[in-house]
Amino acid sequence: MTTIIGIAVSTTPLFFASLGALLTEFAGVLGIFIEGFMNMGAFLSYFFMIKTNSVLIASCLTIVLCASAGWGLARFVAVSDANPFIVGLAVNLAADGLTSTLSYAWSGTRGVLRNTTGLDMARFLPFFAYIAIGCFAAVWFIAYRTRVGLRLRIVGASAQFAAERGFDATRFTAGAWSIAAMFAAIAGACLTFRVGAYTPGGASGRGWIALATVFLGFRRVWGTALAALFFALVERASIIAQGLNVLSGTVLLGLPSLLALVFYTLSCIVKELKKGKEGKHEV
Numbered sequence: 711m712t713t714i715i716g717i718a719v720s721t722t723p724l725f726f727a728s729l730g731a732l733l734t735e736f737a738g739v740l741g742i743f744i745e746g747f748m749n750m751g752a753f754l755s756y757f758f759m760i761k762t763n764s765v766l767i768a769s770c771l772t773i774v775l776c777a778s779a780g781w782g783l784a785r786f787v788a789v790s791d792a793n794p795f796i797v798g799l800a801v802n803l804a805a806d807g808l809t810s811t812l813s814y815a816w817s818g819t820r821g822v823l824r825n826t827t828g829l830d831m832a833r834f835l836p837f838f839a840y841i842a843i844g845c846f847a848a849v850w851f852i853a854y855r856t857r858v859g860l861r862l863r864i865v866g867a868s869a870q871f872a873a874e875r876g877f878d879a880t881r882f883t884a885g886a887w888s889i890a891a892m893f894a895a896i897a898g899a900c901l902t903f904r905v906g907a908y909t910p911g912g913a914s915g916r917g918w919i920a921l922a923t924v925f926l927g928f929r930r931v932w933g934t935a936l937a938a939l940f941f942a943l944v945e946r947a948s949i950i951a952q953g954l955n956v957l958s959g960t961v962l963l964g965l966p967s968l969l970a971l972v973f974y975t976l977s978c979i980v981k982e983l984k985k986g987k988e989g990k991h992e993v
Contacts, residue, residue: 717939719836722897724916725935727748730893733889735929737862740921743797747780748912748913749898749913751896752899752909754895765903769899776895780887781887781888784883810910861882865882923938
């Protein structure tokens with residue numbers, strides 16, 4: 711039982727990040743910004759926790775700020791007609807620079823910030839694990855059992871068709887990006903709470919792995935959950951193997967990202983093959 715809880719806790723950050731990536735995929739534009747909001751959430755949750763001495767208040771404040779930023783980002787893309795991919799990359803870079811600047815201005819260092827409150831942050835992680843599972847269930851229900859979810863998926867399939875049906879596609883996209891930023895921020899907060907300190911760049915590529923889980927899970931809610939669990943198990947196995955000196959540390963640390971790239975490439979190949987077969991049948 712302890713092992714199962716440990717696996718669930720270690721998977722929680724990737725669960726939340728993958729949910730955010732899935733929602734943006736439903737809206738038609740994959741959230742490249744997930745990594746950036748994870749790093750931002752990791753820093754903000756630590757900052758607010760130090761100031762308030764409360765994990766709950768810190769989490770809520772982080773969620774509100776990052777969700778608002780996600781909504782504003784989507785509105786900016788809609789108004790300026792900017793490339794969402796480039797904007798997402800810019801957010802990732804800006805998050806690293808902003809957290810580094812704020813960290814130095816606040817604490818005088820750009821390095822690791824340790825917990826000085828004496829509060830055991832890790833004990834809240836099982837609670838976040840239950841919330842993550844509940845969020846998967848909620849997203850599944852909303853996406854496939856409600857009118858809002860149907861319209862969101864229609865927007866992702868064809869914004870023009872959505873406009874013809876009489877509903878505003880940008881509103882659904884902004885909502886999806888806002889919630890995705892919120893989930894990414896929670897994921898970053900869980901990383902901070904797990905180690906009991908803020909580590910610069912703590913996401914360590916998990917935002918990109920979250921994008922891969924969407925494709926490995928065939929853009930399905932529970933498929934994405936299983937893919938996130940798989941990558942979390944790979945990460946856990948690589949840590950254990952590193953302690954056993956089976957392979958070099960560099961190879962083991964890069965293993966989850968390598969597998970994410972491989973599976974993402976394979977999913978794209980499978981998708982193109984299916985399109986080719988459908989085209990032949992139409993002819």
